[in-house]
Amino acid sequence: MSRFWTLLIYLHSMAGPGIMLLYPLYASVVAIESTSKLDDEQWLAYWILYSFLTLMEMLLWSILEWVAIWYDLKLAFVAWLVLPQFRGAAFIYEKFVREKIIRKYGGPGLQIGGKDKNKFVDFVTDKKVQLVFISNFSFY
Numbered sequence: 001m002s003r004f005w006t007l008l009i010y011l012h013s014m015a016g017p018g019i020m021l022l023y024p025l026y027a028s029v030v031a032i033e034s035t036s037k038l039d040d041e042q043w044l045a046y047w048i049l050y051s052f053l054t055l056m057e058m059l060l061w062s063i064l065e066w067v068a069i070w071y072d073l074k075l076a077f078v079a080w081l082v083l084p085q086f087r088g089a090a091f092i093y094e095k096f097v098r099e100k101i102i103r104k105y106g107g108p109g110l111q112i113g114g115k116d117k118n119k120f121v122d123f124v125t126d127k128k129v130q131l132v133f134i135s136n137f138s139f140y
Contacts, residue, residue: 015075016071016074016075019075019078019079019082020050020075020078020082023082024043024046024047024050024082027039027043027082028043028046028047031043038090041090041093042084042087042089042090043089045089045090045092045093045097046081046082046089048089048093048097049081049089049092049093050078050081053074053077053078057074
């Protein structure tokens with residue numbers, strides 16, 4: 001019985017990387033090579049949500065480590081995001097993220113530009129110039 005329990009624990013620990021990373025990586029490559037836009041949207045939305053989930057997990061780890069079933073909850077949620085039967089990532093993008101982006105930046109074409117884009121470009125360019133200056137500055 002102990003070998004069976006060990007096997008179950010091993011499979012449980014390998015399910016996370018398999019469901020959260022390996023299958024999505026494979027499906028993303030397949031989506032890039034296909035002509036359909038639908039699967040591209042699913043996998044781009046998945047990577048956005050997975051990155052957000054990972055960031056929140058890192059920030060809130062001191063609280064989440066007290067939740068005994070956190071790993072199982074995360075695994076179930078990511079499985080819902082990943083599995084093609086549910087298309088959870090595309091669902092969350094369509095119902096929550098897309099509405100906020102359209103409200104903030106405009107209509108269906110999402111021509112993100114104008115003042116907001118210029119502010120961002122100016123901010124990034126300014127930071128890039130500062131980094132180049134600092135990296136070229138020597139202390140010798």
